[in-house]
Amino acid sequence: MNLENYLLYFILPVLTLSTILVFIRFLKGPSIADRVISFDLLVIIGLGTIAVVSILADQPTFLDIAMIVALIGFLSTVAFSYYLEKRQRND
Numbered sequence: 001m002n003l004e005n006y007l008l009y010f011i012l013p014v015l016t017l018s019t020i021l022v023f024i025r026f027l028k029g030p031s032i033a034d035r036v037i038s039f040d041l042l043v044i045i046g047l048g049t050i051a052v053v054s055i056l057a058d059q060p061t062f063l064d065i066a067m068i069v070a071l072i073g074f075l076s077t078v079a080f081s082y083y084l085e086k087r088q089r090n091d
Contacts, residue, residue: 003055007052007056008056011048015049015052018045022038022045032084033084036077039080040073040077043073047066047070047073050063054066
């Protein structure tokens, strides 16, 4: 089994299943903190998907896009955390 078959038949289905499960948690999350964590996990799963597609398509420029998505995901998590902290102080 070569790398392409491993990525196509094992890694991508696992990423797809994990995306579905995390999205369900994102929709049903009992608190906003759970939704922020699941959003961050969705971003990480998206990064993994971009990396797999980059390997399969032999396009290393996709990894630049992954770096930008990672930065945006990190900044959004920090912004949500800041918002939650401010909200708790006001209560």
